[in-house]
Amino acid sequence: MSSSNITAVKECRGLVLPILIEDHWNVNFRAFLYLLAMIWCFLGVAIISDVFMCSIERITSKTRKIRISDPKDKDGFREIEVKVWNDTVANLSLMALGTSAPEILLSVIETIGNKFEPGELGPATIVGSAAFNLLVITSVCMISIPTGEIRKIKSVNVFGVTSCFNMFAYIWLAIVLLASSKDLVKVWEAVITFTLFPILIGVAFIADKNFFRTKNKIGTPVEIGIELGNEADYPGSSDSTVDIIEISRELGRNKNLSPDEAAKLAAATVAQNQTHTSAWYRINATRSITGGQKLVPQVSKAFANIFLGIQQGGRECVQESRTSLKGETPDDLSDHGNKAVVEFTASSYAVMENEGHVKIGIKRTGCLDITAKVRVETCDGTAESESDYRPIKDTVVFEPNETSKEIQVEIIDDDVWEPDEFFYIKLYLDSDSAENERVVLGKIAINMVTIINDDEPGRLEFSKPSYVVKESLPNALVTVNRINGADGEIMVSWQTSPISATDGTDFVGGSGILTFAHGETSKNIDIPILGKSGKSDLNFQLELSDPTCGAELGRANRTIVTIVSDEEFNSMVSRIANLTKQNLDSLKLESATWGEQFKQAMNVNGGDIENASNTDYGMHFLTFFWKIVFAFVPPPSLCGGWLTFVFSLAMIGVITALISDLASIFGCLIDLNKSITAITLVALGTSMPDTFASRQAALQEKWADNAIGNINGSNAVNVFLGLGLPWFIASVYHYSNGTKFNFQGKTESLAFTVVLYTVFSALTMSLLVLRRLHPVFGKAELGGPNLTKYITACCTFLMWILYLLFSILQISGVITVSI
DSSP: OOHHHHHSOOOOOOSSOOOSOOTTSOHHHHHHHHHHHHHHHHHHHHHHHHHHHHHHHHHHTOEEEEEEEOTTSTTSEEEEEEESSOHHHHIIIIIHHHHHHHHHHHHHHHHHHTTTOOOSHHHHHHHHHHHIIIIIIHHHHHHHSOTTOEEBOSOHHHHHHHHHHHHHHHHHHHIIIIIISTTBOOHHHHHHHHHHHHHHHHHHHHHHHTTTSSSOOOOOTTTBOGGGOOTTSSBTBHHHHHHHHHHHHHHHTOTTOOHHHHHHHHHHHHHHTSOOOHHHHHHHHHHHHHTOOOSSOOOOGGGHHHHHHHHTTTHHHHHHHHHHHTTOOHHHHTTTTTSEEEEESSSEEEEEGGGOEEEEEEEEEEOOSSOEEEEEEEEESSSOBTTTBOOOEEEEEEOTTOOEEEEEEEBOOOSSOOOOEEEEEEEEOOTTOGGGGGEEEOSOOEEEEEEESOOOOOEEEESSSEEEEETTSSEEEEEEEEESOOOSOEEEEEEEEESSSOBTTTBOOOEEEEEEOTTBOEEEEEEEBOOOSOOSSEEEEEEEEOOOTTOEEOSOOEEEEEEEOHHHHHHHHHHHHHHHHHHHHTSOSSOSSHHHHHHHHHSGGGGOGGGOOHHHHHHHHHHHHHHHHHTTSOOTTGGGGHHHHHHHHHHHHHHHHHHHHHHHHHHHHTTOOHHHHIIIIIHHHHHHHHHHHHHHHHHHOSBSIIIIITHHHHHHHHHHHHTHHHHHHHHHHHHHTTOOOBOTTTHHHHHHHHHHHHHHHHHHHHHHHHHHHOGGGTSSSEEOSHHHHHHHHHHHHHHHHHHHHHHHHHHTTSSOOOO
């Protein structure tokens, strides 16, 4: 830019801004400041929208008690809690308002601030956000699904209704602006636009309840209270209870893991597998971006790989443990010899730092007449790659009839004293490979390697002094650990002795020898459980003796195994589930008091400083002002959330007014049309939290509804409320004053973007239908085979690029289209 342009006076005005006299400032510098301020306000509106969504979650989660007939009860009935709000109605009314409040208020404020004349920023932002939501968010969700997995829309009826209303909403805009009363919006047109909002809710509710069918739909589990709760939706259901117990037991064998960390990992796994609302994902995404309190337990970096292994590659370990609770044996994993089972020979190894390498054994059982391939990869624990060991990322191939393999990891020796450190090696299956359809991972799919500094043969002891097993289990698995050294091959004898249990009736006793190879630190003893007597609290003892090659016995050289009945075992499960429930209850969306709000606002990560990252600190510093200001909003616990609803909505309006001014002045300073600013910067800024929320929902949920199911509904609500409301206000104002609400000069660009979006919307919906129907796409809207997944995602993203390109060219006058 020339010096004459830099020093030239450029007057740009908004509704409130500028506050300072800045017309003589450097234009580039002013534009840069307004851009930064706009981004900062986007963060602010995201945070207050988080508070707004908390109030909506509180309002829509309200329950009431109803009586249902129960002949078994002494009163002839029992009371259950049901939700007052239907989920579909909540999603399309308050939830949609929560996610779209900035765009809707921007349009209303601009119209009122423009003396009831049509503006450019608000309507263009609504259409631009709709394009971004449908095309970009759908694309992101398609490719975010892990390889080999799919996500389908569950509520197909509601999705069909919202999709049709989404299409009709923008077709209706074109009719109003181009055909019905060209360049004018009359009162009756504004009334119809606004009235379509409750009509959408009503039709979607009818579709949700299947009122047009002969049999009406029974209330969904989510609508009914805790007594008829969702499966695996909270601790106490079968799946989550198994997760709690099995993960806790598995992690409890890790000497480096404290009880607190083990509890966090178990709670994090349960929380990840819970069913959440779209509001939950929106709130969690915003807090993750701005360094706020997370809604999922945070685990330390050193043990994060265990959690990832449980959620992804290591999930097979938990699934195998789950089957063992049902009385299944390892043979069931191989489908009675029809599948190959691949796992490590031991769950942990130890190696001296000066040895230079460690050899890890991998075995294959079950089906032996096929080729089996697994991927193996190292992950950091307290030991770091390239500093303590050389990372590996390789594929291990078992040829037909080959039952064992060995991999080698190089250990880096240095002269610096360090405590014992550990890292992980994980097995993965390549789900895209047709050869691996008959290959599964065994229980030991994660191996922990400890780097130690001594060369002792070690001490041998049981992992805990007592074990409790259910009488219906086929085996009692007792772990023997080798600690304080792992040099050389050693052996130790073990023997059972009955206490109150009877050998041959309650269990199969005996004796044997455990052999620890060089570097091996853990072995298991399997004791068959018979449980024929039906008695509870039956005990027998296991004892270690006669270690060889200089090894010693530790203090826990005896352990007691107690066989309990199913009823007592279930009682123990219930106690553990209740403890986990208490941990999960602390991860609540809302704060109960102002004091809690200010405490969370002033602390990074809401007070969880231990797990705060550098990014969390940076974003907390940037958003500290907003967090303190919004902490003054009444907490959702007051007045059923309605006080929070009103105050937060008012604050969204104030910040939206600032964003309107900032965007208008920024566009003015760089000679950018308001409509272009709206469909690019403003649309992206208001839609970015929804992108992160939808991606997280796509990863965690079993269905695609919370990821992409609400997009069409929100886009339609944007039109019916975001344009219907300001149009109604302005048209009534003009009618009462004998004037007309005239769009002349602004119709063409808005109508062009509306028509363009409608075309791309139709193509996207057709693509989603094709994905659901055709097996080449996995017969699902999201995920599926990698090739088709990326092709369809690229198609929708390319449509968004074309939407921006053609819209900008038309608004700029480069191309002319007669509409």
